[in-house]
Amino acid sequence: MLDHDTATETRRIAPHLRNAPPLIEVADVSFWYDDKQALDRVSFDIFPGEILAFIGPSGCGKSTMLKCLNRMHDEIRGARMEGRIVMDGQDINAPEIDPPMHRRRFGWVAQKPNPFPLSVYDNVAYGARIHGLARDRADLDRIVETCLRRANLWDEVRDGLHRIGGLDLSGGQQQRLCIARALSTDPEVLLMDEPTGSIDPIATARVEELMDQLRRDHAIVVVTHSMMEARRVADRVAFFHLGKLVEIGPTDQVFLHPRTELCRRFVEGKIG
Ligand SMILES: Nc1ncnc2c1ncn2[C@@H]1O[C@H](COP(=O)(O)OP(=O)(O)O)[C@@H](O)[C@H]1O
Ligand SMILES: [Mg+2]
Numbered sequence: 001m002l003d004h005d006t007a008t009e010t011r012r013i014a015p016h017l018r019n020a021p022p023l024i025e026v027a028d029v030s031f032w033y034d035d036k037q038a039l040d041r042v043s044f045d046i047f048p049g050e051i052l053a054f055i056g057p058s059g060c061g062k063s064t065m066l067k068c069l070n071r072m073h074d075e076i077r078g079a080r081m082e083g084r085i086v087m088d089g090q091d092i093n094a095p096e097i098d099p100p101m102h103r104r105r106f107g108w109v110a111q112k113p114n115p116f117p118l119s120v121y122d123n124v125a126y127g128a129r130i131h132g133l134a135r136d137r138a139d140l141d142r143i144v145e146t147c148l149r150r151a152n153l154w155d156e157v158r159d160g161l162h163r164i165g166g167l168d169l170s171g172g173q174q175q176r177l178c179i180a181r182a183l184s185t186d187p188e189v190l191l192m193d194e195p196t197g198s199i200d201p202i203a204t205a206r207v208e209e210l211m212d213q214l215r216r217d218h219a220i221v222v223v224t225h226s227m228m229e230a231r232r233v234a235d236r237v238a239f240f241h242l243g244k245l246v247e248i249g250p251t252d253q254v255f256l257h258p259r260t261e262l263c264r265r266f267v268e269g270k271i272g
Contacts, residue, residue: 012235014216017049023188023219024069029083031064031243033076038064040243041083046189051211051220053230053251056240057272062223065240066191069221070106071099104131107182107218111194113174115166115181120157123166123177124148127184143184151180152210172203179210190214192222196229208233227267231255239263 022045031039039061046052046069054062064073071092073079085092092102115123124144127133134140144161148154153176157164166177175195182190192211196204211220211233224230230237230251237254239247239262247254247263258264265271 012212012215013047013049017047020048022046023048023087025084025086026065026069027084027086029065029068029081029085031061031068031073031082032080034078038243039068042240042243042245043083044238044245044248046219046221048188048219049215050235051215051222051233053234053237054221054223054240055225055227055230055237056246056266058225060240061243062240063193066193066221066223069189070103070108070191072103072108074099104185105188107179107185107187107190109175109178109182109190109192109195111197113171113178113199115169115174115177117165117167119162120148120164120166120169120177121161124180124184127181131185133185147180147183148177150183150214151176152206152213153177153180170203171199172206175199175203175207176210179207179214183214188218190218190220192220194223194225197225204229227255227269239266241266 024046026045027043029039029042030037042061042065054065056062067073068081068085073081081093087105090097116126118126121144124147125140128140128143134143145154148157153173156173157169166174169177196207199207208229211222214220222233234251236248237251238245239254239258241262247258247260249259254263255267258267262271
C-alpha cells in the first residue's frame with residue numbers, strides 16, 4: 001500500500017490515473033543465470049502513467065529485472081525465475097500466456113540505437129506488419145505517421161520515409177526512430193535500458209522530453225546511469241544493489257531523504 005500512496009502523490013501523473021491500481025505487481029522475484037543469482041526477492045509495483053527509474057551500480061540486476069517484465073529471459077538458456085509478476089490480475093508466466101502476445105504489451109528501447117538496415121518507414125512498419133495490425137496500406141501509412149509524430153521525428157523524415165535509411169540518421173534521431181518502432185504495436189509499457197547512454201546531451205534532452213510526453217499513454221520503466229536524468233524524468237526511483245531492491249520511493253525522497261545508508265552513499269556518488 002505504501003508504494004501506491006506515495007506513487008499517487010507524484011504531481012506529474014495524469015489526474016485520471018492517480019488512483020489507478022498497479023498495472024504490474026512484482027512479488028518476490030528472484031532470478032538466476034545458471035547458478036549465478038542476479039535478483040533476490042524483488043517486490044514492487046508499476047503504476048499506469050508513471051515513470052519509474054531503476055538506478056544502482058552496474059551488475060546489480062537492473063536490466064535483468066526489465067527483461068523479466070516482458071519475458072525476454074525466455075530466450076536465455078539456463079535462466080530461471082522464481083516469484084510472481086502479475087499484470088492485469090494475471091500471472092505473466094502462467095502456461096496460458098502466449099509469450100509473443102505478452103511481449104507486444106511492451107516496447108523495448110536499448111542503450112545503443114539499433115535501427116534495422118531498412119528505410120525509416122519499414123523500421124516503424126515492421127512490428128505492425130508482423131502482428132497484422134494494419135488493415136491495408138493506408139492504415140499502415142497512418143500507423144507509421146502516428147508513431148513518428150509521437151516520437152517527435154516526423155518533421156525530420158517526412159520527405160524521405162522510403163528513401164532515408166534508419167542507419168542514415170544521426171544517433172539521436174536513430175534513438176527516436178527506435179522509440180517510434182517500439183510504439184508501433186501500441187504497448188502499454190515502455191522499457192528503456194539506458195536509452196540516453198550513448199547519445200549526446202542535446203539528443204538526450206529531446207529523448208527526456210519525449211518520455212515526458214509518452215507517459216500520458218504508457219507507463220515507462222527506465223534504467224539510467226545518470227542520477228541527474230533520474231531526477232529530471234522519474235516520478236519514482238528504485239535503487240538496486242547486488243540483486244536486491246534496497247529502496248523505492250518518490251524521486252525527491254530517494255535523492256534527498258534516502259531511508260538507507262547504502263542508497264544515500266550511492267546517490268551521493270560514494271559507491272557505484
Ligand atoms: N546472459 C547472462 N548470463 C550470465 N550472467 C548474466 C547475464 N546477463 C547478466 N548476467 C549477470 O547478472 C548480473 C546482473 O546483470 P544485469 O541485470 O545486466 O545488471 P545491470 O543491468 O544492473 O548492470 C550481473 O552479475 C551480470 O554479470
Ligand atoms: Mg544493464
